[in-house]
Amino acid sequence: MVFIPSTLSRVSACSAIILLVVLLAGCNKTEPESNNKVISHQQILRVNNGLEPQDLDPHITTGIPEYYIQLSLFEGLVSKNPQTLEPVPAVAESWEISDDQTHYVFHIRKNLHWSNGEAITARDVVYSWKRLLMPKLASEYAYMLEAVVNARAFNKGEISDFTSVGIKALDDNTLEVTLNKPVPYFLQLLDHQSTYIVPQNIIESFGKIDDRGTAWTRPENIVSNGPFRLKEWTPNKVIVVERNPAYWDAAAVKLDEIHYYAVDNKQTEERMYRTGQIDMTLDGQILTDKIEVYQQQQPDHIHLTPFLGTYYYLFNTTRPPFDNVLVRRAFSMAIDRDSITKNVVKGGRKPATAFTAPGITGYTPRANIHFDPVMAKQLLAEAGYPDGKGFPAISILYNTHNTHRNVATTLQQMWKEILNVNVTLINQEWKVYLNSRETGDYDIARAGWLADFADPTSFLDMFESGNGNNHTGWSNPEYDHLITLANQTANQTERFELFQQAEQILIDESPVAPIYYEMSANLVNPRVKGIYPNALTYHPFKSVYLSDD
Amino acid sequence: MLKFILFRILQAIPVLLIVITVTFALVHAAPGGPFDSEKKVSPEILKNLNERYNLNAPVYEEYLDYLSSLLQGDLGPSFKYVNRSVTEMILTGLPSTLELGLYAIMIALMIGISAGLLAAVRPNTWIDYVCMSISMLGICLPSFLMGPLLVVVFGIWLEWLPVSGWGDSRWDWVLPSFTLGFAYAAYIARLTRGGMLEILSQDFIRTARAKGLSEARIVLKHALKGGLLPVVTFLGPAFAGLLSGSFIIETIFQIPGIGRLYVQAAFNRDYTMIMGTTIFFSVLIVVFNLLSDIIAATLNPRISYQAKQ
Numbered sequence: 001m002v003f004i005p006s007t008l009s010r011v012s013a014c015s016a017i018i019l020l021v022v023l024l025a026g027c028n029k030t031e032p033e034s035n036n037k038v039i040s041h042q043q044i045l046r047v048n049n050g051l052e053p054q055d056l057d058p059h060i061t062t063g064i065p066e067y068y069i070q071l072s073l074f075e076g077l078v079s080k081n082p083q084t085l086e087p088v089p090a091v092a093e094s095w096e097i098s099d100d101q102t103h104y105v106f107h108i109r110k111n112l113h114w115s116n117g118e119a120i121t122a123r124d125v126v127y128s129w130k131r132l133l134m135p136k137l138a139s140e141y142a143y144m145l146e147a148v149v150n151a152r153a154f155n156k157g158e159i160s161d162f163t164s165v166g167i168k169a170l171d172d173n174t175l176e177v178t179l180n181k182p183v184p185y186f187l188q189l190l191d192h193q194s195t196y197i198v199p200q201n202i203i204e205s206f207g208k209i210d211d212r213g214t215a216w217t218r219p220e221n222i223v224s225n226g227p228f229r230l231k232e233w234t235p236n237k238v239i240v241v242e243r244n245p246a247y248w249d250a251a252a253v254k255l256d257e258i259h260y261y262a263v264d265n266k267q268t269e270e271r272m273y274r275t276g277q278i279d280m281t282l283d284g285q286i287l288t289d290k291i292e293v294y295q296q297q298q299p300d301h302i303h304l305t306p307f308l309g310t311y312y313y314l315f316n317t318t319r320p321p322f323d324n325v326l327v328r329r330a331f332s333m334a335i336d337r338d339s340i341t342k343n344v345v346k347g348g349r350k351p352a353t354a355f356t357a358p359g360i361t362g363y364t365p366r367a368n369i370h371f372d373p374v375m376a377k378q379l380l381a382e383a384g385y386p387d388g389k390g391f392p393a394i395s396i397l398y399n400t401h402n403t404h405r406n407v408a409t410t411l412q413q414m415w416k417e418i419l420n421v422n423v424t425l426i427n428q429e430w431k432v433y434l435n436s437r438e439t440g441d442y443d444i445a446r447a448g449w450l451a452d453f454a455d456p457t458s459f460l461d462m463f464e465s466g467n468g469n470n471h472t473g474w475s476n477p478e479y480d481h482l483i484t485l486a487n488q489t490a491n492q493t494e495r496f497e498l499f500q501q502a503e504q505i506l507i508d509e510s511p512v513a514p515i516y517y518e519m520s521a522n523l524v525n526p527r528v529k530g531i532y533p534n535a536l537t538y539h540p541f542k543s544v545y546l547s548d549d
Numbered sequence: 550m551l552k553f554i555l556f557r558i559l560q561a562i563p564v565l566l567i568v569i570t571v572t573f574a575l576v577h578a579a580p581g582g583p584f585d586s587e588k589k590v591s592p593e594i595l596k597n598l599n600e601r602y603n604l605n606a607p608v609y610e611e612y613l614d615y616l617s618s619l620l621q622g623d624l625g626p627s628f629k630y631v632n633r634s635v636t637e638m639i640l641t642g643l644p645s646t647l648e649l650g651l652y653a654i655m656i657a658l659m660i661g662i663s664a665g666l667l668a669a670v671r672p673n674t675w676i677d678y679v680c681m682s683i684s685m686l687g688i689c690l691p692s693f694l695m696g697p698l699l700v701v702v703f704g705i706w707l708e709w710l711p712v713s714g715w716g717d718s719r720w721d722w723v724l725p726s727f728t729l730g731f732a733y734a735a736y737i738a739r740l741t742r743g744g745m746l747e748i749l750s751q752d753f754i755r756t757a758r759a760k761g762l763s764e765a766r767i768v769l770k771h772a773l774k775g776g777l778l779p780v781v782t783f784l785g786p787a788f789a790g791l792l793s794g795s796f797i798i799e800t801i802f803q804i805p806g807i808g809r810l811y812v813q814a815a816f817n818r819d820y821t822m823i824m825g826t827t828i829f830f831s832v833l834i835v836v837f838n839l840l841s842d843i844i845a846a847t848l849n850p851r852i853s854y855q856a857k858q
Contacts, residue, residue: 055631062586138597140590156593212601213631235633235641236805237715263713265800271700271712272803431581431818438585448587468589 048269049260050283052236056217058193059132059139067193072228072241074196082532087187101182101490106175113246115229122169128197130162134210141194147183182490185455199223227253227542254545273523284520291347291521300526304348305533308357308451309518318473326383332513334376334418341516344406352514356459359535363456363496367507373418388420395424397442399433437471456499474511561835568831583628583818625821635825646806650791656730665741687735696728696801713803725802745776785841789834
């Protein structure tokens with residue numbers, strides 16, 4: 001028998017109480033720094049940027065989280081009006097374009113300064129673009145300037161003399177750019193992060209022009225020319241930028257600081273928003289089930305904006321059964337896109353009936369493919385599989401994500417009910433999935449595409465023969481011809497007509513089945529003013545401010 | 550004892566070498582590479598990127614180069630975070646992970662030992678059942694459920710504690726440390742109870758009681774040392790486990806630690822980061838196992854004797 005001492009019980013109980021006290025001592029109301037009114041007074045905007053940026057060097061990075069920070073730190077020759085997406089002057093105060101649209105002269109602002117006070121001239125633009133095109137830098141976005149004379153050859157290392165590239169500083173304030181073909185969207189490219197200007201002195205004090213990953217982007221070193229400058233960078237936690245007094249339009253900047261948090265967990269993000277730890281989300285991907293809750297309870301807190309992105313399925317056209325256009329069309333027509341957008345992906349997403357997403361001024365695809373179960377069955381029968389008889393075993397490949405799984409299981413069911421075919425699902429980790437897609441190891445695969453700029457070429461170039469992003473194996477000489485012709489045409493109306501014809505071929509032959517157009521869903525506190533919905537989810541913080549009104 | 554420690558350190562070298570080799574092989578065998586993305590990189594750019602990170606060389610050369618750099622203490626540059634080295638990223642995340650692990654183990658020990666003692670001194674009573682049921686709950690409740698539950702109650706409903714963050718507020722350590730520590734508290738409680746029950750039934754305890762010592766003195770002075778031996782043995786791997794297994798907690802509570810780095814590196818195919826974090830955690834596990842063995846040897850004369858042999 002064990003004697004049970006009252007003293008010992010008290011000791012143990014005491015330990016438990018101490019622990020409880022420690023825990024309860026932590027239990028006070030939220031700290032004053034997250035008090036909304038104080039923040040509002042200080043004009044400090046706290047946003048969730050989703051992921052830790054891989055770097056802040058605009059010539060190296062390709063991701064959206066990096067872009068949002070670079071948009072605050074740097075500026076290119078032109079910027080965009082966030083309401084209309086029209087190009088507006090930035091580093092260049094004006095420009096002239098030749099009639100054949102191959103010759104641009106930019107007038108750089110006078111009295112333009114880096115954040116360290118040094119002057120910015122046209123030579124800085126030449127240096128920056130030369131750096132972007134340096135082969136050893138291996139910038140993934142170097143193709144943004146490929147329309148410039150000899151830029152591609154320089155980037156591929158075929159020529160080494162940069163003076164033969166069509167980028168020249170005529171004097172401190174004049175820059176001349178010569179293109180080898182008209183590119184009607186060229187000004188849009190000059191607001192892409194890859195064409196932002198970077199400081200030569202600083203870059204070369206930490207390495208050569210084409211060194212990747214040097215320390216020049218560290219808070220203690222970086223010099224930039226945007227409305228904000230870098231103040232703090234704690235990896236995986238927060239990046240703080242503060243107002244840049246040397247910015248040419250500093251008077252228009254209202255925010256004192258922006259805190260970019262790197263919260264990749266969507267539940268945590270929503271909880272942080274709910275408890276006032278962040279003022280807004282940026283990546284447009286809040287939890288689908290929360291969209292409806294906010295729409296019902298706090299509609300003024302949610303910003304739903306269609307943007308230039310398409311969610312689609314691709315068919316492997318290099319092997320049966322999807323080498324047959326009838327089968328591809330049958331599968332595409334057996335997709336009830338309305339049902340998917342209303343019941344599965346929700347969040348205001350719209351059914352996609354063509355590949356190019358709506359939102360490009362002057363271009364709405366004429367081509368369309370819609371849900372037609374009767375026609376779908378008929379096409380499958382014509383292909384030799386009446387009522388799905390004899391149809392081989394096929395699978396849908398997708399990467400691990402709830403939305404992808406839900407869409408895949410819905411389509412599996414639709415194709416079973418309408419076409420009477422059995423489809424299995426293959427779920428793979430992101431990089432494995434990319435590898436399977438690239439090597440053509442799939443029957444049907446899910447995919448998504450976001451445009452880099454507002455032009456049909458950003459969507460349709462992908463399906464040219466030999467394009468590295470076309471994983472369907474589909475190729476059509478007429479399509480290639482139309483795209484090449486469109487990319488050489490200066491007249492926008494004629495150009496868009498050529499894209500219309502190309503897109504009609506794409507939809508008719510259906511190497512891909514568009515499913516829905518992407519929708520950006522962000523939580524934005526009503527105190528945050530100056531955020532405008534647009535098709536590129538372009539939100540420069542230059543004109544954003546906080547107000548309780 | 551010194552011989553014992555030296556022997557264990559020597560033993561660790563082949564273990565680490567095997568870990569490095571197997572990880573290196575697995576990382577390179579996994580489909581997909583560090584520069585794969587939704588938008589394809591052009592072949593020329595990819596060639597230059599591979600050259601930059603020495604990925605064009607044959608794998609065995611890459612492996613030997615890596616080993617040689619490692620011997621010089623260089624874990625290489627991160628493929629993903631291009632302007633940072635792996636060592637820098639690990640050192641940046643280490644304080645948060647260590648702090649979290651330390652708080653969690655303290656909480657685990659306080660709850661675990663208290664509950665285990667209570668249960669052991671009153672075995673087969675309602676106190677014992679309650680303590681052991683709670684500890685079973687701690688073992689069964691995964692941290693990805695426990696964490697959000699605590700957040701909803703203390704962070705959102707009661708608004709007592711911050712829902713995420715680390716080092717921003719005086720109290721943001723409480724919820725993550727408690728969530729991480731609770732599961733370990735459950736194991737410690739069960740180990741303490743088992744160890745104490747075994748010791749309390751020994752002859753020397755009966756002798757102590759016969760000599761008229763107070764029960765508190767018997768339990769705290771004579772039984773506790775031996776009773777906690779299983780806990781001590783458990784502590785080394787537990788602490789290493791706390792540090793390497795804090796990924797979920799770091800994600801839920803947005804803590805900039807190494808756990809997140811470790812898992813994200815695998816998803817990103819950040820080869821050098823995967824290698825670096827794996828080596829770091831392997832060393833950590835080896836060191837903590839060694840420490841717990843040394844402490845156990847100090848507390849248990851039988852282990853000390855075997856070591857002397």
